[in-house]
Amino acid sequence: MANKPSIPKGTRDFGPMEMAKRNYIFNTIKEVYAIYGFQQIETPALESLQTLMGKYGEEGDKLLFKILNSGDYFKGITDEDLLGRDTLKLQTRLAEKGLRYDLTVPFARYVVMHRNELQLPFKRYQIQPVWRADRPQKGRYREFYQCDADVVGSESLLNEVELMQIIDTVFVRFGIRIKIKINNRKILSGIAEVIGAQDKIVQITTAIDKLDKIGLEKVNAELIEDGIATNAVERLQPILRMSGTNEEKLETISHVLSESEMGLKGVKETRFILDTLRQIGLSNEIELDLTLARGLNYYTGAIFEVKALDVEIGSITGGGRYDNLTGIFGMPGLSGVGISFGADRIYDVLNVLKLFPKRNITNTQLLFVNFGWKETEYILPMVSKIRKAGVRTEVFPDETKMKKQMSYANAKQIPFVAIVGETEMKEGKLTLKDMMTGEQLSLTVDQLIQKVQV
Amino acid sequence: MANKPSIPKGTRDFGPMEMAKRNYIFNTIKEVYAIYGFQQIETPALESLQTLMGKYGEEGDKLLFKILNSGDYFKGITDEDLLGRDTLKLQTRLAEKGLRYDLTVPFARYVVMHRNELQLPFKRYQIQPVWRADRPQKGRYREFYQCDADVVGSESLLNEVELMQIIDTVFVRFGIRIKIKINNRKILSGIAEVIGAQDKIVQITTAIDKLDKIGLEKVNAELIEDGIATNAVERLQPILRMSGTNEEKLETISHVLSESEMGLKGVKETRFILDTLRQIGLSNEIELDLTLARGLNYYTGAIFEVKALDVEIGSITGGGRYDNLTGIFGMPGLSGVGISFGADRIYDVLNVLKLFPKRNITNTQLLFVNFGWKETEYILPMVSKIRKAGVRTEVFPDETKMKKQMSYANAKQIPFVAIVGETEMKEGKLTLKDMMTGEQLSLTVDQLIQKVQV
Numbered sequence: 011m012a013n014k015p016s017i018p019k020g021t022r023d024f025g026p027m028e029m030a031k032r033n034y035i036f037n038t039i040k041e042v043y044a045i046y047g048f049q050q051i052e053t054p055a056l057e058s059l060q061t062l063m064g065k066y067g068e069e070g071d072k073l074l075f076k077i078l079n080s081g082d083y084f085k086g087i088t089d090e091d092l093l094g095r096d097t098l099k100l101q102t103r104l105a106e107k108g109l110r111y112d113l114t115v116p117f118a119r120y121v122v123m124h125r126n127e128l129q130l131p132f133k134r135y136q137i138q139p140v141w142r143a144d145r146p147q148k149g150r151y152r153e154f155y156q157c158d159a160d161v162v163g164s165e166s167l168l169n170e171v172e173l174m175q176i177i178d179t180v181f182v183r184f185g186i187r188i189k190i191k192i193n194n195r196k197i198l199s200g201i202a203e204v205i206g207a208q209d210k211i212v213q214i215t216t217a218i219d220k221l222d223k224i225g226l227e228k229v230n231a232e233l234i235e236d237g238i239a240t241n242a243v244e245r246l247q248p249i250l251r252m253s254g255t256n257e258e259k260l261e262t263i264s265h266v267l268s269e270s271e272m273g274l275k276g277v278k279e280t281r282f283i284l285d286t287l288r289q290i291g292l293s294n295e296i297e298l299d300l301t302l303a304r305g306l307n308y309y310t311g312a313i314f315e316v317k318a319l320d321v322e323i324g325s326i327t328g329g330g331r332y333d334n335l336t337g338i339f340g341m342p343g344l345s346g347v348g349i350s351f352g353a354d355r356i357y358d359v360l361n362v363l364k365l366f367p368k369r370n371i372t373n374t375q376l377l378f379v380n381f382g383w384k385e386t387e388y389i390l391p392m393v394s395k396i397r398k399a400g401v402r403t404e405v406f407p408d409e410t411k412m413k414k415q416m417s418y419a420n421a422k423q424i425p426f427v428a429i430v431g432e433t434e435m436k437e438g439k440l441t442l443k444d445m446m447t448g449e450q451l452s453l454t455v456d457q458l459i460q461k462v463q464v
Numbered sequence: 465m466a467n468k469p470s471i472p473k474g475t476r477d478f479g480p481m482e483m484a485k486r487n488y489i490f491n492t493i494k495e496v497y498a499i500y501g502f503q504q505i506e507t508p509a510l511e512s513l514q515t516l517m518g519k520y521g522e523e524g525d526k527l528l529f530k531i532l533n534s535g536d537y538f539k540g541i542t543d544e545d546l547l548g549r550d551t552l553k554l555q556t557r558l559a560e561k562g563l564r565y566d567l568t569v570p571f572a573r574y575v576v577m578h579r580n581e582l583q584l585p586f587k588r589y590q591i592q593p594v595w596r597a598d599r600p601q602k603g604r605y606r607e608f609y610q611c612d613a614d615v616v617g618s619e620s621l622l623n624e625v626e627l628m629q630i631i632d633t634v635f636v637r638f639g640i641r642i643k644i645k646i647n648n649r650k651i652l653s654g655i656a657e658v659i660g661a662q663d664k665i666v667q668i669t670t671a672i673d674k675l676d677k678i679g680l681e682k683v684n685a686e687l688i689e690d691g692i693a694t695n696a697v698e699r700l701q702p703i704l705r706m707s708g709t710n711e712e713k714l715e716t717i718s719h720v721l722s723e724s725e726m727g728l729k730g731v732k733e734t735r736f737i738l739d740t741l742r743q744i745g746l747s748n749e750i751e752l753d754l755t756l757a758r759g760l761n762y763y764t765g766a767i768f769e770v771k772a773l774d775v776e777i778g779s780i781t782g783g784g785r786y787d788n789l790t791g792i793f794g795m796p797g798l799s800g801v802g803i804s805f806g807a808d809r810i811y812d813v814l815n816v817l818k819l820f821p822k823r824n825i826t827n828t829q830l831l832f833v834n835f836g837w838k839e840t841e842y843i844l845p846m847v848s849k850i851r852k853a854g855v856r857t858e859v860f861p862d863e864t865k866m867k868k869q870m871s872y873a874n875a876k877q878i879p880f881v882a883i884v885g886e887t888e889m890k891e892g893k894l895t896l897k898d899m900m901t902g903e904q905l906s907l908t909v910d911q912l913i914q915k916v917q918v
């Protein structure tokens with residue numbers, strides 16, 4: 011058993027410094043969620059496989075971590091079945107529980123199970139790890155946190171507006187400059203409808219996305235290659251060529267979609283959201299972007315995504331409106347809208363841009379050097395008083411070389427060290443050393459508390 | 465797939481009210497840990513089974529949740545082995561990962577893996593869920609949080625002293641009256657040594673524990689029945705009969721153990737801890753209790769446990785000194801000492817004694833009633849201003865009956881409701897209703913902020 015220990019691929023330990031940074035991210039997001047009236051819930055890591063299977067597509071089913079049943083897990087499986095080695099078929103016999111794959115399905119399950127206690131609209135946030143048996147690679151983990159907020163049971167677009175305000179506020183607090191991109195599933199459906207290519211939404215958004223890179227002519231050629239009729243591509247031209255402000259784009263789109271009720275509804279929704287946000291005033295830019303096509307199987311209205319302006323990195327936040335959260339669990343579909351902050355990417359952005367606060371607000375502020383029992387006995391009541399005043403204080407527990415104690419303070423980045431030797435005991439004072447400047451002051455306990463807390 | 469959803473036995477959902485209470489518990493503990501210079505770490509929920517197996521005894525191995533391998537989990541298992549159905553033997557072939565069973569083994573694994581980055585003594589705390597495939601019963605869950613703090617790499621008894629101060633401070637903050645019980649494994653070993661019954665520690669502590677209930681005579685009879693020699697039971701008499709203060713008890717014990725080096729060391733350690741704590745001054749009582757025998761396989765020095773004085777419930781916090789945290793992973797044993805708060809039981813105690821703070825510090829403070837778009841458009845900039853001032857504010861998103869909106873406020877226990885209709889718009893004021901008193905005031909935005917934040 012004396013093997014060198016390791017942790018499973020795609021999982022991570024978080025040490026004190028990383029935790030301080032991660033807590034800064036989570037606490038900032040939590041505070042903003044709370045300011046907007048969202049309340050925290052938690053669901054268990056373990057869910058029935060019945061709850062999880064079939065909710066994330068065939069690929070998702072494979073990526074679920076499944077818990078081997080306790081006791082005789084072969085019970086009820088025939089010899090024939092065992093020798094058949096059909097791992098896909100047998101897995102739900104060997105395992106009846108799995109690990110949470112995202113926070114959305116557990117949330118839907120929660121809403122259905124607790125529907126009689128819930129007051130609608132229900133505004134909840136949830137910050138918990140999820141697990142996916144994905145192939146680990148740079149920036150992709152098998153265990154990672156999601157930070158979701160959703161409102162269910164309200165179709166009001168005010169919810170979309172507030173979620174955009176939340177995104178804006180969170181990134182202002184982080185000091186990260188962003189652009190919010192917004193789209194609407196109904197506009198995309200309208201376009202597909204109008205040009206008579208209902209099943210080609212993905213091809214259309216991909217084509218628009220390539221405009222800057224390959225130019226209009228090649229995009230048109232690709233669309234035709236994708237099987238879209240020439241006259242349909244023709245009708246798309248105003249949208250492919252459009253530019254200007256969000257309002258100008260919406261104007262163009264509404265002309266093209268004048269015969270699609272669905273499409274016009276999407277335009278109206280988007281206009282409402284953008285107009286209202288303009289009145290309220292956001293610190294960051296919000297841009298209508300028809301290429302945004304996340305969660306097309308899922309979202310039915312607004313779709314959003316956040317890009318960091320000063321770092322090359324994928325989307326750092328996303329979300330959208332869905333119509334049928336709880337239908338999968340047999341409860342008439344509740345409409346909702348939600349966002350999810352990508353904590354790991356935000357961590358990387360804050361690191362690259364050196365935006366983490368200098369002061370670690372959970373780190374020790376003051377270390378008392380240990381010169382031996384006589385001195386320690388003398389300082390302990392002072393230490394109690396200093397801690398009662400809220401100063402995060404340590405006494406070095408062992409009587410060792412001064413050098414070792416000082417290097418402990420340095421390694422932990424403790425800003426102040428208190429020294430109490432014979433002289434200090436005689437004078438009834440403490441020597442406080444500022445580890446940044448090297449300055450030493452002779453102080454009373456009260457003076458020290460004041461100095462350290464500044 | 466339209467089955468009524470459920471969650472696995474022994475797991476729980478935590479709704480907004482429960483989360484607010486749980487966060488109160490965790491945040492209080494975190495704050496106190498930080499005041500004493502402990503830093504947070506997190507380890508993954510998934511660990512290699514190699515890390516976990518064999519660390520918790522045979523029973524523990526069974527209670528580990530094991531993750532079915534991805535892909536062809538039968539690979540490498542012969543037909544013969546499959547038909548042998550030896551579930552115990554095959555489980556480590558079918559599963560190579562498991563769920564964290566406690567926070568101690570992952571911490572030991574962490575220390576060994578990160579030993580080159582760590583500055584000793586390392587003071588860490590960790591608050592994360594653990595999983596056990598135990599039979600669920602009242603108060604026992606398959607997924608529950610542990611809240612551990614440990615110092616490793618220091619043998620100084622100052623660490624024990626500070627952990628007792630932490631316990632004292634945490635329960636003072638909770639308002640829970642407690643008694644801390646302290647014992648020392650070396651004293652127990654000394655007793656067993658002196659009476660020549662080294663393997664009878666458990667029987668001796670159990671016997672002492674029964675003194676109050678069945679009396680000295682019956683206890684002596686039981687000890688002899690347990691196979692302890694008559695003259696050994698004779699030698700135990702001063703300890704069985706001892707009473708008085710901690711100091712008086714230690715005096716008695718040191719007489720009985722005068723020939724046991726180990727036993728006297730235990731007395732000396734305990735005396736140091738108790739004397740130092742008396743000098744510093746604790747708010748709660750600490751009592752030497754020889755019947756305390758938790759973690760006998762594990763603890764090597766001080767052992768502690770906390771009892772709530774005003775509620776019948778098991779130990780709500782415990783811990784002790786161990787000598788060999790990392791030996792299991794091939795690193796020369798590091799000594800350490802740790803405590804663990806029982807969050808679920810503390811939750812129950814706070815509930816029973818009605819000690820949870822009245823004010824829910826994460827709940828919405830103010831709800832704006834929705835009378836329609838004209839009014840909503842008018843209030844949105846005010847709402848932004850109020851939120852910027854830090855007031856947790858909601859706007860009811862849908863234009864529905866006043867009654868429904870008010871019952872939403874009641875259900876969420878929102879203390880203030882803001883009403884802005886035509887009159888208020890004309891006057892440029894808001895009507896603020898105090899939901900507790902029913903009082904209504906006509907206020908400016910700034911006045912409202914002041915009023916709500918009080």
